Amino acid sequence: MRDDITDSPDYCSIEIAMEVLGGRWKLAILKQLLSGTQRFGELRRALPRITQRMLTRQLRELEADGLVTRTVYREVPPKVEYSLTEVGRSLDDIAGLLDAWGRWYRGVHAAGPAASQGRTTAAREDRAAV
Amino acid sequence: MRDDITDSPDYCSIEIAMEVLGGRWKLAILKQLLSGTQRFGELRRALPRITQRMLTRQLRELEADGLVTRTVYREVPPKVEYSLTEVGRSLDDIAGLLDAWGRWYRGVHAAGPAASQGRTTAAREDRAAV
DNA sequence: TGCCCTAGTATCATGATGTATACCATCCGA
DNA sequence: TCGGATGGTATACATCATGATACTAGGGCA
Numbered sequence: 467m468r469d470d471i472t473d474s475p476d477y478c479s480i481e482i483a484m485e486v487l488g489g490r491w492k493l494a495i496l497k498q499l500l501s502g503t504q505r506f507g508e509l510r511r512a513l514p515r516i517t518q519r520m521l522t523r524q525l526r527e528l529e530a531d532g533l534v535t536r537t538v539y540r541e542v543p544p545k546v547e548y549s550l551t552e553v554g555r556s557l558d559d560i561a562g563l564l565d566a567w568g569r570w571y572r573g574v575h576a577a578g579p580a581a582s583q584g585r586t587t588a589a590r591e592d593r594a595a596v
Numbered sequence: 597m598r599d600d601i602t603d604s605p606d607y608c609s610i611e612i613a614m615e616v617l618g619g620r621w622k623l624a625i626l627k628q629l630l631s632g633t634q635r636f637g638e639l640r641r642a643l644p645r646i647t648q649r650m651l652t653r654q655l656r657e658l659e660a661d662g663l664v665t666r667t668v669y670r671e672v673p674p675k676v677e678y679s680l681t682e683v684g685r686s687l688d689d690i691a692g693l694l695d696a697w698g699r700w701y702r703g704v705h706a707a708g709p710a711a712s713q714g715r716t717t718a719a720r721e722d723r724a725a726v
Numbered sequence: 727t728g729c730c731c732t733a734g735t736a737t738c739a740t741g742a743t744g745t746a747t748a749c750c751a752t753c754c755g756a
Numbered sequence: 757t758c759g760g761a762t763g764g765t766a767t768a769c770a771t772c773a774t775g776a777t778a779c780t781a782g783g784g785c786a
Contacts, residue, residue: 478643479698480624480691486701487694490618490774494610506733513608517775522734532704542783543732553704560693561610564617567690568609571616574662574683620743636764647744652765672752673762 486531487557491516491524496554497561499534503549528554616661617687621646621654626684627691629664633679658684 487493491513498504498512510521525548528534533554539545617623621643628634628642640651655678658664663684669675 478624478627479695479702480627481643481645481698482702483694483698484620484623488618488620490614491611493614494608497608497610510733513611515611517777518734519736519776520774523774538733541732542781543730544734544781546733553701556700557697560690560697563690563693564613565609567687568611568613570686571683572609572612648764649745649766650743653743668764671763672750674751674764676764 486533489524489527491520492528493557493561493564495521495524495528496533496550496557497565499548499550499554500558500561503547505545505547509548533557616663619654619657621650622658623687623691623694625651625654625658626663626680626687627695629678629680629684630688630691633677635675635677639678663687 487496494513494516495509498509504512506521506525509525510516510518513521516524525534525536529536532551535549535551537547537549539547617626624643624646625639628639634642636651636655639655640646640648643651646654655664655666659666662681665679665681667677667679669677
C-alpha cells in the first residue's frame with residue numbers, strides 16, 4: 467500500500483512523509499522522544515490526551531517504519547523503553563518548527579479570532595467576482 | 597473540541613498543529629498552493645491520488661482554519677480559486693522540510709530496506725535485557 | 727487470599743477517509 | 757429543442773483510524 471507511492475518520484479514527497487508521520491499522534495510522540503529514551507508510562511503521562519491503545523498502536527507503527535526502537539525488559543511489572551533511531555532523530559528540526567508553529571497559531575487565534583470564526587462560507591461567496 | 601486544547605499551554609504545541617494540519621492531505625495541498633493561486637481542477641490534477649470529495653473537504657477545513665482563501669466566480673461552468681492566507685504561507689519552510697524529508701526517507705528505504713522490513717517485533721524482544 | 731503495579735489487549739462506538747454516483751446550471755452542437 | 761460536456765458539489769455506503777472503557781498477565785506484598 468505504501469510501495470506504489472514510493473515508486474513514483476513525480477508525486478509530492480509530502481505524501482510519503484504523511485504516510486509515515488500522518489498519524490494523529492506520531493509527531494507528538496517523536497517530539498517527546500527527542501528528549502531521550504522514555505518508557506511507556508512516561509510517554510502516557512507526557513501526552514495525557516492520548517489513549518493507551520493509540521499510544522501502543524502509534525509506537526508500533528513508528529517502530530515498523532524504523533523511527534523508534536522498542537526494548538522490552540522481562541521484569542514484573544513489565545518495563546518497555548522507547549527511543550529514537552537515527553531516522554527518527556532526523557525529524558528534530560521539523561518537530562521543533564511544528565511545535566513553534568502550533569504555539570504561534572494558537573496565539574493568532576487568540577489574538578484575531580476572526581480567522582477561526584470565518585466558518586460561514588456564504589458571506590465570502592457574496593463578494594466573489596462576477 | 598479544539599478550544600480545550602488551545603487553552604492549555606502546557607500541552608505539546610504539536611498537538612495543536614496536528615489538529616489543523618493532521619488531515620491526510622492538508623500539507624500536500626498547502627504545498628501545492630505555495631506556488632500560487634490555483635483552481636479546484638488544477639489541485640486535483642496536481643494531486644492525482646486524492647479524491648474530489650476529500651479535496652473539497654480538506655479545502656473547506658483549511659479555509660475554516662484560516663489557512664486558505666476560497667473565491668467563487670459565478671460563471672458557468674463554475675470556477676473556484678484557492679490561495680493561501682498569511683497563516684497558510686507561514687508553513688512554507690515546514691512544508692519544504694517535510695517534502696525534503698519525505699524524499700530522503702524514500703531513499704533510505706530504497707537503500708536499506710532493513711528498516712522497513714523490521715516489522716517482526718518478536719526477534720527484537722528476544723535480545724532484550726533480563 | 728486479595729490487591730497493586732506496568733504495559734498492554736479486547737470490545738464497542740465514533741470519526742476520518744475511500745469509492746461510486748447523482749446533481750446543477752449553462753454552453754455548445756445537432 | 758434535445759442531449760452531451762463542463763467544473764465543482766453533494767449524497768450513500770464501505771473501510772480504516774481513533775476514542776472510551778474494561779480487562780489481562782504475573783510477581784510482590786499485606
